[in-house]
Amino acid sequence: MIIKPESLPGDVRREADVVVIGSGAGGGPIAKELAEAGYSVVVIEEGGHFTREDFDFRAADAFTRLYRDASQTVALGLPAIVVPQGKTVGGTTTVNSGTCLRIPRHVLKRWHLEHGLKDIGEDELNLLYAALEEYLFVKRADPEVAGKNNLLFLEHAGKLGYSGGFLPRNAKDCEGFGVCAYGCPSGAKQSANVSFIPDAVAAGADVYTHCRAERILVRNGRATGVRGHFTDPRTGARTQRLEVHASVVVLSAGAIQTPSMLMHNRICLSSGWVGENLSIHPCGATLALMPEVVGNPKGIPQSTYVDEFAPEGIMLEGVTLPPAVMAITLPWGGRRHAETMRDYPFIASYGSMISEHDSAGKVVAGPSARQPLTFYNLGREDLDRLKRSILLMAEIWFAAGAKRVYTPIDGFKELSGPRDFMRLSRARLKRASVYGLSAYHPMGTCRMGSDPYASVVKSTCETWEVENLFICDASVLPTSLGVNPQLTIMALAMRTAGFIDEKLESAPTKGEEAGRLERLRARLRSEKEAVARRLSGESTPR
Template identity: 45%
Template sequence: MIIRSKDLSSDVNEKVDVCVIGSGAGGAVMAKELSEGGHSVVVLEEGGYFTRKDFNQKALDMYAMMYRDFGFTVAIGMPSIPIPTGKCIGGTTTINSGTCFRVPDYILKSWQENYGLEDLTSEAMRPSFERVEKTINVTPVGLDIIGKNALVFKRGTEALGFKGAPIARNAKDCRGCGVCVFGCPTDAKQAMHLNYIPLSSQCGAKIYANCRAERILTEQKRVKGVEGLFLDQKTNKKTHKMKVEAKVVILTANAFYSPALLLRNKLANSSGQVGKNLHIHPATRVTALFDEEIEGWKGVPQSYYVDEYFEEGIMLEGIFVPPNYGSASLPSFGKQHKELMKDYRHIAAFGVMVSDTSRGRVRIDQRGRPLITYRMNRSDTRKMAKGVAITSEIFFAAGAKKVFPYLPGLPEISSKQEVDRIRERRPKATDFTMMGFHPMGTCRMGKNRKKSVVNSHCESHDVTNLFICDGSIFPSSLGVNPQLSIMAFATHAANYINANADRYFQ
């Protein structure tokens, strides 16, 4: 059952076992696994509830409807980096690309060594990954819908003898229409509003849309519930109050809003780590002009990856946006921009994503909203430059006429030899037009309560029965897109709560 603010005529009071804040990758999984475990669950989601009937594929409408701040969330720094997130039932999964990777084993090992997370071995996590993958139908993209943008890049990758493969995605009967980030109009992409949320409803969970959690209530360092406000979908004005009495509270508001809520409530921060250690997987794009027609908007936009330099922290992943929005997304100007748009049919594009060791931070402003800062360090800047050079090389190996690395003083290059001009530079972070799509780390997990916010079961070190289970818990960058790992860690934590129900629900 999904209840929206417009369905209500009075304030709401609930008394349940579990209150989940947020309905994205972490929250939806928690709601389903815990309600299936026999517990009464309510979910509070600040954003609205939308279905494929609402997904009109118009970028501006969809930004206004399902992206937080119209997609203009920015980490301030040199340069400032936009990091959009979702605000709707299903959270960012409703507007993401559907790419699914498991957290690499070597990352789990590094967490065992550096953060005392010995119990989180790949063996221990495997059943949770398998359960999620089955529920959301994770399968590699078929060649019929992979798109020419990917096929061209695959050609270049193979010509250079690099490693690459079609991406596994949470999709069923995908037609490759290319608008995943504006909500899938055919329900092919298996975002949370199509599986985990309805499954939790079937087990009795109540899902409240347009309901923003404001306060986490505690008594003697134990959670007691949550207070929130219902908001009008159109005006965002307060309509009613919400009060939930709950034995367990699960915070899954994402790596910006979970720390912000904790900081506002002055909770769970004896370590001083809440809001720190922000990683974002900074990403940039390289485009290329071919003689042949690419029509990159046809097919799955993110359908192929190259992990030849993965262990150096460089991942290349397909990226393409439809022409009506692509104009604004090309980092070119004036005459060059006009020429490129004329040739849009012949353009291919690929993304460079860096597994960052740089750290940002989430603080709160006077109104309690997240204030995000991020500074890219030299090592990550060099990785980004190397990623741009490799991507350019792959495009030339695939037969590109021109490649556009969009670097200051080097907007385009016309031959493989010129790729050395990228390598010879001393890159600066401000050279790149970047975005981030994967905020992580701001309530990090660890054994040492002085250095981390939650333990390996996602439970707060400080507040009994408070769990945090979203992208904020990862102690370092994953190097791969995080949604699947967030869902698997939520499954793992929910299993733990279910297995220890006597303790948590007494």
């Protein structure tokens, strides 16, 4: 069941087979898989639990209720970059755009060659991806609700000869309200809060909300449980204490909070890689003043993409800025700000995402486990790639008839035509000259690998140093993916659940790859049955 602190008479002390910290793309699938396998599962979630009736379109309420730091977590450096993180049941899956892309083949090959992860095979991942895509109703965005903003950009990118299309999304009967970042009010988006977590609860898992994990209990080199406390949802003050003793602990708090937890517990630190290797997919956005009404924010915020330049590490993806968000991102104030906001019905937007080559970031321990410090500096090569992405978007917008294009580059905030375009193309930018950047995919801070001296977790996601402590979230991804990572995190979580199941059953896991794949196929057949039950309405109502 979902358990809120106000329903508890006092402190909680209990036992379970598995305790999971976090309920997002990593923790959600693991909780579901293991609960359905018959294990007693406890999920600890720092945020609150909300249903679609709670999602009311208001930006300020959504940011304060559903995000960490009211969506203003910042990676310090040149330039400073906002890195929003979900803090609610479902984690960031509750507030993302629902894009579900598989790992590019060249990235998986890099994992094999550079990180020794050859046992994470393409065939196995494809089985997991296929099962997840069916379970989450993943399909290409419907052009009927894709939004004029996205359709306009895709059309004119195609006219310029650039490849692209409609993004696959985990949405069932999407109505295109355009407020994915505030929580889906229709329940169409199959984020963890309406898929994995309800199914885990239906199978017997308990989810404690507004509960902060503080200590991972370790005895004789083995994880034995978690200690934490509840908080008052209104004041944030500590209330009851919680202690769960378990055979297996799973840490799925995300690529910023997970290394912070390890650092404050002083565990798994000998390799020196905890908190290092941070990649974030830095994102830039352009706004375009169009001659006709665009109709934002109606339509799917992220429904189309242009991947012509993916081999260069540049992915262009749709982004729709609701009025409240656009108001705080404009680079000017006063009368100019007011005039631009009056033009809102005519303003289109699109975004770019950079797969890092020479940027560097890390997470370090802050004053408390919940307040880590994040540092990130954009490299010269990646800065040039970001500039190129801005130029590409401007080119496409001008081809679509834009009167002006607004950019996040100081000295080039407004492009009015070919002369401005050429000036920007010739400019050598400084890192301090770009502003308003954001990033939505922190990864890599507890990377997996085959070498205990160069990684934090094994390919099974069990830590090298503490037995029965598993980490499964974006922090284990050893490299930048170049695409939205949630589907890959979920696939690794499903895979990790299989290893935990084997460990709890004391089943052998080495030298039996064929047998393990057969067991995986059997599990995936049961997933198809779960999909059928969901379609017939037998699972927990959402």
